[in-house]
Amino acid sequence: MNGNGAERAAIRSLPSGVPGLDTVLGGGLPEYSFNLIAGGPGSGKTTLAHQIMFANASVERPALYFTVLGEPTLKMLRYQRQFSYFDPELAGSAIQFINLSAEVMERDLGEVLQRIISEIESAKPGIIVVDSFRTIAAQPRSSDKGAAFDLDQFVQRLALHLTTWEVTSFLLGEYVAEEQRSPVFTVADGILWLTQATDRNSVVRKVQVVKSRGRAPMPGLHTFRITDDGLQIFPRIPEQTRKRALQRRERLSTGVPGLDEMIGGGVITGDAVMLTGPAGSGKSTVATQFVVAGLANGETGVIAVFEEYPEEYLARANNRNPEVGKMISSGKLELIYLRPLDLSVDEALSAILEAVERLGAKRVVIDSLSGFEVALAPTFREDFRESLYRLVGTLTATGVTVFMTAEVSEGFREARFTSEKVSFITDEIIVQRYVELEGELRRVMAVIKMRGSDHSHEFRLYEVTAKGVVIGDPLTDYDGIITGVPTLRAKPAKAKRGK
């Protein structure tokens, strides 16, 4: 008994078997709940239902999958069994497919309900799916006028029977938003709404928990992808759900001789660092050096690549430093390749976080933000700034140090140190740029932001060598470096003596 004298009936949660969905649902699927999975054609309803069913069905508590009209069962089985979760061994024992087309087409709702109930009584399932419920509701019946009850009553009675038989149920249906007045929406304990939208050449799939009785699901729309493994949901990055890990603010070496000195002794742990520069300025080289430098301290790292194929990236990195290949082989470094053109920030974060947790990584490189933005579906580019803010916040809150590169275009009469869209999310900003010195194209580096720390204010020449980036001398004798075309400062004439 609780303090109010009433005992709470514990609602057990069933694992959905869908990566990310339990998080979105606030802990899993409530047992014995009556759910609606709604969405347009091709939105993934059938796949989602199968995934849930295969994750939960057992011989003792089987799952019954009632097919009605719509996709022929043979075709559904043919396609569904291509997914990795589909275990043919379970078919016929733990999972039974039952076709209701005859009842739906030839009889009234009362007989459809009776057939469902008699199958449930016989098999005592833990889960049932009706695919598609919409066709039951929409099928015209000549006997409707004389039928025992209408659709409202059918839904009410079905829900009641399913709950009393302790069945967790899923009705699938093609609905549009305007149809939410259908009785099934009122009766359902949970409603999952799947959508897919086309924006230019990209297709973005999203899921929303419209309703979840007795639970506190994550609000909003969450992107998902359908792969050979079924649905994978990428919960929308919450704004700082994780408390920022309290840690000693130690300095991490960048691995670039001279750069640590410029930034006051090294990158501060848990910070977000941005290195910007034009194409070919050596951003990726510095980023790789940063990760490899961690190896000396036994730290592991993750590099998320957006601009190149991982093989090419690895080959170039290996040329400069064979340690990169060794780190990958020994499981101390993971290269994540994220270059689809329909990516969401949440999906990228999910992949990076998984790798960080897998390796216990301390250093993460995102190379580059420019490539990342291009890899996103157009719809996500619109709020790239906000999403990136949440992504960086979530990553640094885990205690990892994030090193990002960003390409900036520059002319010789203007200075664009950083991408103005994203510079605010970083704690430290290092810039690279080309300058013309004595008729030669040279590279300079400077530190323009170090939150809570002193740093150099010099422009330092640097070289991208076969072994990596090496910082050179400061350009103390030049003015106008910021323009890209510096001029040698005139030295003050020496005072003549003896005159």
Added chain:
Amino acid sequence: MSRDQSAEQQIARRLIEGHRSERAEGHASARAAAAACDQLYRELSRWVGPDGCHALFTRALAQARTEYPALGLIQLHARSEPYIDGVAEAIMAHGDPATAEALESMLISLVELLGRLIGDDMAMKLIERSLAVSESGGEASDGRREEA
């Protein structure tokens, strides 16, 4: 004959065997094969629907007909009992052994077709389920009684 085909032939024969004892009178083989087809139609209809199942049988019959003239007299009636019609006429015209062999061939075609569509393993499981019904004397593994 490949190993897979023999597996399909084996299961077709097991299906027919399950009905042979019930048909002790003359023309036992063809009648048993027809009863096996009727039962398989009922069981598979539960999974893939009567129309889906009828489509499978129709294709299997068309395929087997090219080699077995006895099947020219066989007709399939969806959502009817019995499902297989024209067996008596086929026996009259072609004899019991030829009709039985023809119906067995149709069953083999059906098993092969189902295997190509949903995979051999799952096809076998579905048909094994039908076998369980005939071997248990008409009670399905989920407790349902075989309909008349």
